[in-house]
Amino acid sequence: MDTEKTIRQPKQKRSMEMKERILSSAMRLICEKGFFQMTTNEIAKAAGISIGSLYSYFSDKDTILAELLERHHNHFMTVFQTLNTEMNRRLYTENLQEWLRCLVKKLIDLHLCVKDFNKALEELYYAKKDVAAVLDLHREEIRKAVLELLGRNQDRVKADDLEAASVVIVDFIDALVDRIVFKSTPVKEERILDTGVTMLYEACFYPADEE
The missing domain is CATH 1.10.357.10 (Tetracycline Repressor, domain 2)
Incomplete structure (x- = not known):
């Protein structure tokens, strides 16, 4: 799943924690709703971050x-x-x-x-x-x-x-x-x-x- 968009590679603790929240929220939603039924907006909301912050780590839900x-x-x-x-x-x-x-x-x-x-x-x-x-x-x-x-x-x-x-x-x-x-x-x-x-x-x- 290649993308031309520059994706942030977290190095600081706060950034790494944010990425982990995105991943754990996405996994929970996949289990609850199914992959095709969830959206990146729902993942961001569940992780407690803005959609812009999510896209700085992942280009779409496929990369997640x-x-x-x-x-x-x-x-x-x-x-x-x-x-x-x-x-x-x-x-x-x-x-x-x-x-x-x-x-x-x-x-x-x-x-x-x-x-x-x-x-x-x-x-x-x-x-x-x-x-x-x-x-x-x-x-x-x-x-x-x-x-x-x-x-x-x-x-x-x-x-x-x-x-x-x-x-x-x-x-x-x-x-x-x-x-x-x-x-x-x-x-x-x-x-x-x-x-x-x-x-x-x-x-x-x-x-x-x-x-």
Whole structure:
């Protein structure tokens, strides 16, 4: 989202705080009203600043969304990298089911920390290419992690096509996370998580004692 207009890069505390108010107000309005329904005037009012002040930091609401997306992506990548810790890598061979549970739980936590914003982004998926690009990148990072798990335990995987299996597994995980985070149910979330992970594991892997 390039613009010819000179945009201020805040360096002083007061300017940085003003920019943060704009971003937090925009995120709140996106969650409450939707991106296409909100206006820059509403963002400025919610942030307690003039519309002129807003335009000194952002040229339009698309550039605001772009920065929110960048922050969302950076947070996802930072948290997701914890899957590559030594402890979690040991689970690749020691306990595949627990590794899957760790992955699903981490994705649930990532969605819950900004639940309404995640929902708003999913609704923007087919309308905003930059949103689709970020969400697709996240799903690809998840798929690559699953594919690595399958590759390291190929003799236990029930499917021959590991790449296709990684896509199917990620689709299942997406549905499980969506059910727990966004949908109401009379069954406790922990039971859904445990049952879902058990079913996924048993559908994809042979038990360790059958190697």
